[in-house]
Amino acid sequence: MNIVTLLIFMVFIGAAIGAVTNAIAIRMLFRPYEPKYIGKWKLPFTPGLIPKRRGELARQIGRTVEEHLLTPESIERKLNEPDFRRDVTVMLQKEAKPLLAADQTLAELLDKLHFKEAEQQTERWVESWIDNKYHKIKSFYLDQTIRESLPAQWLDTMEEKVPDVSRYILTKGIDYFSGLEGKTRVKRMTDDFLAEWGKLGSMVQMILGNTSLEDKIQPEIIKFLSSPGTKDLLNTLLQKEWDKLLDWKWEDVLQKFSDEKALTKGKSFILRQLDLASLFQKPVSVFLQPFEEKIINEIIPLLVERAGSVVASRLPAIMQKLRIGDIVREQVETFSLARLEQIVLDIARRELKMITLLGGVLGGAIGLIQGLIIRLF
Structure with a gap:
């Protein structure tokens, strides 16, 4: 065998051994998937x-x-990037516009969000809120007098109204007794009076002659009601009664009235004013469209900025709670060995081929050196 043939043969053998050896080594990174035994002896x-x-x-x-x-x-840097925040803002603005113009009712929207029977639940919440507020206020003021519980400004204002009340009463009294109804009432009263006195009453009527008793009494009543002294007397009486009323405790006041009936009527009145049935049947756009420009141009950018800052400031705690390392470990452990092998090969296929090729080159070089040594010796 001449030297050229020997060298080519040695180079070919060395390259084949190097390439195959590296290929087998790479293959042995993944295969076999399970241990192999010859009898009880593990290979x-x-x-x-x-x-x-x-x-x-x-x-x-x-x-x-x-x-x-x-x-x-790294996540905080990404959250604080202006481009990232701008992209999030644009995305939210696009998503918000259809919602702001939605023709679905508030009840339908809440139903999609799994808030079942929203109207009934809201009504029950309002009633419960009124009950709680009422009983808290009642328990707080129960041992207090009206004077203690009302603001001083209210008390002064109501006390100043006492003369107006007496003036109103006297004016209405004068108007009443000056009219036909008042005169009829006076006549009925005088007739009853004369009837009770029997003969004495008949004598009084005879003394008066053609003039009826009510004609004498009616002007006197009006004169009495128009007298300044009557007004002062009524002012004094009202003031005394008002002072007595202010010293009542709310416990005494509530005993004279059915507060539960008043509470029931109050709740019914408030619910009628709220008109929840009509409210929940209105389209969402009715509530949102008046604020569309503000929501799109102000609230959403502000929300993105503040949410990004809040999330960024709490990232260490969030990441600690998430345990990213455990999540990745659990996911990798669930991979089948064939899939894990495929992932590694997809990532490093070119490099692994180069390692196999490098084995062949090194083997060929070693074969060439061996051929030269054999030729020399």
């Missing part, structure tokens, strides 16, 4: 390196992702 290098160390590999990948890839600092 060495089975299972492959990655199947054997999959748990440790999963932990290392999880730790690497948590400590070097998805770190609070």
Whole structure:
């Protein structure tokens, strides 16, 4: 065999051995997936390196992702990037516009959000709120007098109204007795009076002659009601009664009235004013469209900015709670070995081919050197 043929043969053999050896080594990273036995003796290098160390590999990948890839600092930088915030703002603005113009009713929207029987629940909440407020106010003021519980300004104002009340009463009294109804009432009263006195009453009527008793009494009543003294007397009486009323405790006041009936009527009145049935049947756009420009141009950008700042400030705690490393480890451990092999090959296929080629080149070089040594010696 001449030297050229020998060298070519040695180079070819060396390259084949180097390439095949590296290919087998790469293959042994994944295969076999399970240990192989001859009888009770387990074959060495089975299972492959990655199947054997999959748990440790999963932990290392999880730790690497948590400590070097998805770190609070890297996420915070991303959240604070102006381009990222601008993209989020534009996306939310596009999503908000159809909602602001939606023709679905408030009840339909709440139903889609799984708030069932929203109208009935709102009505029950309003009634419960009124009950709670009423009983809290009642228990707070129950042992207090009216004077203690009302503001001083209210008391002064109402006390100033006492003369107006007496003037109103006297004016209405004068108007009443000056009219036909008042005169009829006086006549009925005098007739009853004369009838009770019998003969004495008849004598009084005879003394008066053609003039009826009511004609004498009616002007006197009007004169009495128009007298300044009567007004002063009524002012004094009203003032005394008002002072007595102010010293009542609310407990005494409530005993004279059915507060439960008043509470029931109050709740019914408030619910009628709220008109929840009509409110929940209105389209969502009725509530939102008046504020559309403000929501789109002001509220959403402000919300993105503040939400980003809040999330960024709490990222360390959030990341600690999420345990990204554990999540990655659990996901990697659930991968089948075939899928894990495919992932690694997809990532490093070119590099693994280059390693195989490098083995062939090195083997060929070694074969060439061996051929030259054999030729020399």
